Amino acid sequence: MICSMTGFGRSQSDLHGLNLSVEISSVNRRNLEPTVSLPREWAALEKDIQAVLREALNRGKVHVNIQAVPSAAEAGFHWDQAGLESSLRRLARVAGEHGIDWHPDPGALVRIAALNKVDAVLPDPEEAREAFMGCFRKALDQLVEMRQVEGSALREDLEQRVEFLGSALEAIRSAVSDTVPRYRELLLQRLSQANLEIDLSDERVLKEIALFADKCDVSEETTRLDSHLAQFRECLQAGSPVGRKLEFILQEVNREFNTIGSKANNIEVSRQVIDSKNEIERIREQVQNIE
Numbered sequence: 001m002i003c004s005m006t007g008f009g010r011s012q013s014d015l016h017g018l019n020l021s022v023e024i025s026s027v028n029r030r031n032l033e034p035t036v037s038l039p040r041e042w043a044a045l046e047k048d049i050q051a052v053l054r055e056a057l058n059r060g061k062v063h064v065n066i067q068a069v070p071s072a073a074e075a076g077f078h079w080d081q082a083g084l085e086s087s088l089r090r091l092a093r094v095a096g097e098h099g100i101d102w103h104p105d106p107g108a109l110v111r112i113a114a115l116n117k118v119d120a121v122l123p124d125p126e127e128a129r130e131a132f133m134g135c136f137r138k139a140l141d142q143l144v145e146m147r148q149v150e151g152s153a154l155r156e157d158l159e160q161r162v163e164f165l166g167s168a169l170e171a172i173r174s175a176v177s178d179t180v181p182r183y184r185e186l187l188l189q190r191l192s193q194a195n196l197e198i199d200l201s202d203e204r205v206l207k208e209i210a211l212f213a214d215k216c217d218v219s220e221e222t223t224r225l226d227s228h229l230a231q232f233r234e235c236l237q238a239g240s241p242v243g244r245k246l247e248f249i250l251q252e253v254n255r256e257f258n259t260i261g262s263k264a265n266n267i268e269v270s271r272q273v274i275d276s277k278n279e280i281e282r283i284r285e286q287v288q289n290i291e
Helices: 040-056 081-097 106-115 125-176 179-193 203-215 219-237 243-263 267-287
Strands: 007-015 018-027 032-037 060-070
Touching (some): 040 060, 040 125, 243 267
């Protein structure tokens, strides 16, 4: 199964009175480029996160965002009670020394409490590891599933576009089969219009026709295109990662169509080449999203 490089996963769980939230997002990149944002107290867990990511994903720019905040039951304004009381005593003493009447109103109490605010204490990384990694893996599973679903849609779209290229190739084969006979007929018409009595058996005519036939022969290119398109279809049925291989094959497909366009002296062939190159650009945009 091929996978897209675009995806998103999110998971939440309770951990020692904390609401643990893990979000993972990914977009296309040539290589795997993971970045992890998590509380500094849990920095030791980043190595485990990176290892799991590299097992599950092959390409893409992946961002992991991890937050741990007090749960609803623990939410609110927490302060250091002893620190608050000590601050109030010191302020009262200073006020007394300067003859200031000290009766703090509620607003002053809130401001002093804010100075003694206590942040939520995170558990030790080793204590949190199991629950933490379980939450992380759930978010990663969602991300992988989304990448697989989008990859399936990309495969169906690309299969249809490759069939278009295959049909264009057959149309080119049919058109080029008539190129040399038409050139022979046109050459004789021009010779006749110039009042030159030369027939098809003339060595000069035969040589000219042979040179033209060799110049516009695209049999090698069409044979290689058959092989490239077959390989492209095989890759679409294989499992990820295949994105880089598809990019290389598509580059060769584009090269062969360019050569055919420069060789073929035929309006229908030129039209098929132009349509095919437009389709190749659409395929290229899609392939850039495949892992």
